[in-house]
Every structure is written in C-alpha cells, then in structure tokens.
Amino acid sequence: SQELEQSPQSLIVQEGKNLTINCTSSKTLYGLYWYKQKYGEGLIFLMMLQKGGEEKSHEKITAKLDEKKQQSSLHITASQPSHAGIYLCGADSGSARQLTFGSGTQLTVLP
Amino acid sequence: ETGVTQTPRHLVMGMTNKKSLKCEQHLGHNAMYWYKQSAKKPLELMFVYNFKEQTENNSVPSRFSPECPNSSHLFLHLHTLQPEDSALYLCASSQGSYTDTQYFGPGTRLTVL
Numbered sequence: 001s002q003e004l005e006q007s008p009q010s011l012i013v014q015e016g017k018n019l020t021i022n023c024t025s026s027k028t029l030y031g032l033y034w035y036k037q038k039y040g041e042g043l044i045f046l047m048m049l050q051k052g053g054e055e056k057s058h059e060k061i062t063a064k065l066d067e068k069k070q071q072s073s074l075h076i077t078a079s080q081p082s083h084a085g086i087y088l089c090g091a092d093s094g095s096a097r098q099l100t101f102g103s104g105t106q107l108t109v110l111p
Numbered sequence: 112e113t114g115v116t117q118t119p120r121h122l123v124m125g126m127t128n129k130k131s132l133k134c135e136q137h138l139g140h141n142a143m144y145w146y147k148q149s150a151k152k153p154l155e156l157m158f159v160y161n162f163k164e165q166t167e168n169n170s171v172p173s174r175f176s177p178e179c180p181n182s183s184h185l186f187l188h189l190h191t192l193q194p195e196d197s198a199l200y201l202c203a204s205s206q207g208s209y210t211d212t213q214y215f216g217p218g219t220r221l222t223v224l
Contacts (some may be wrong), residue, residue: 004153031210042113042201042215045208089153092210099209101154 002027004092004102012108018077021105023069023089031092032072033099034063036085043088046074076107084109114138117202123222124192132187132219133143134202144203144213145177153203159209160185182196192223 003026013019023032031050035043047056052067060077076083084108090099115136124130136143145157155161159167160179174196176188199218205211 012210033212035215040199040218040220042115042117042217044113045212045214048212090154090213097209098156098169099213102152103151108201 001101002091002096004089004091004100004103006087006089006102008105009103010106010108012110013079015080015109015111016078019079019107020076021074021087021107023074023091023102025081025091025093027067027070027093029067029070029072030094031089032063032065033090034072034074035088035090037088037104038085046087079107079109081109081111082093083107113214113216114203115202115214117200117219119219120217121220121222123224124189125224126192126194128189128192130189132189132200132202134185134187134216134223135155136183136185136202136204136214136216138150138204138214140204141207141216142205142211143182144205145185145187145202146203146215148199148201148218149171150198158187161207188217188223192221194223197211197221197223 005024034046040098047063055064063073086104088104090101112144147155157171158177164181180187201218202216205213
C-alpha cells in the first residue's frame with residue numbers, strides 16, 4: 001500500500017519567514033492534494049497537482065509536484081499567523097481506489 | 112464554509128449507547144465518505160458511497176454502520192463502541208470519483224467513555 005511521509009512533523013517560524021513542507025510518496029503519484037486543518041476541525045482544500053513539474057499558487061502558498069522524486073513541496077512566502085495549522089497531503093496511487101493521507105505537518109507562526 | 116455540514120460537532124457516549132452522526136452536503140456531489148482521524152495518525156478511510164451505493168468498506172468493525180439515503184445525506188450509526196474509537200470523524204464529498212477533489216465537513220469529535 002502507498003505511504004506518504006511528511007516532513008517536518010512540526011515547524012515553528014517567525015512571522016514573515018518563508019518555509020517549505022515536503023510530502024514524499026512510496027509509490028508513483030497520480031494526483032497530489034494539499035489540505036489545511038485547524039486543530040480539531042475539518043480539512044480545507046488548498047490545491048491539487050496532477051502532472052509532473054506542475055506548480056500552482058494561491059495567495060502566498062505555492063505547491064510543486066516532482067514526479068521523478070515522487071514528492072510534492074508546499075512553500076509559504078512571508079508567513080503570517082493565519083497560516084498556522086496542520087498541513088496534510090493526500091495522494092492517489094492509481095491502484096487503491098482511495099486517497100492515502102500523510103500524518104500532517106503542524107505549523108506555528110509566531111507574531 | 113465548505114458546503115459540507117456535520118452534526119453533532121461533539122459527542123460523548125458510553126460504551127453501551129447508540130448514537131448517530133449526520134453529514135449533509137450542499138455541493139451537488141455524488142460521492143460521500145467517512146474518515147476517522149486519530150491523534151498522530153493519518154486519516155483512515157472508513158466507507159465510500161457513490162450514487163447512494165456503498166463502494167468501499169475498509170474492514171471497519173460492524174459496530175459502525177453507515178447509511179446513505181440519498182446523495183446529499185450520510186449517516187454513521189454507532190453501537191457498543193470501545194474507548195479506542197474516540198476520534199474525530201470526518202465526512203467528505205466529491206463530484207464522483209475519489210480522484211475528484213474531496214471537500215470535508217468540520218468533523219464530529221467523539222469521546223467514548
């Protein structure tokens with residue numbers, strides 16, 4: 001079965017700093033989804049990547065998909081306290097008929 | 112607001128109780144999902160319904176019983192749960208296939224005493 005490893009598990013940054021979160025798959029990626037979760041709440045969809053080399057941006061968040069490395073990265077520029085939360089990646093391995101999710105990266109942004 | 116609502120938001124129940132979780136989606140989607148999220152563990156898919164038909168059951172114990180009366184509503188009936196069933200239960204919906212973007216509800220925080 002597919003496994004997704006997210007790194008780091010937790011991250012504390014000062015407001016205004018840039019940061020990157022990685023999601024690495026044990027299998028070929030056919031689709032990669034990024035979500036944000038506030039503690040104890042539901043997941044908010046951020047972006048979906050499907051093709052190798054694809055890059056998408058929304059406000060100050062950019063996600064990229066490296067098909068060869070079976071990895072996606074999420075980059076936040078000039079972080080703000082509103083970016084704090086848990087970032088989860090979900091992926092389609094093409095064979096399991098369901099998405100597999102990583103354990104999440106807990107982001108804290110200090111004002 | 113994601114267009115997916117869940118009630119109740121919090122539930123405390125004893126091991127002998129029977130309760131139900133409700134999920135409603137206002138997005139016109141045809142697929143609905145139940146996930147379990149436990150501390151420090153990845154989301155676990157429990158059930159999938161597509162056009163009201165159950166298409167996936169990930170070896171979930173029979174004390175969890177799903178019901179999907181129509182494409183907009185999904186229930187999870189709970190009976191004689193165990194303390195290890197305490198978790199956040201998330202409902203999601205998507206247009207059709209599991210590869211369509213899934214939109215999640217706020218979750219029900221379940222505590223089993």
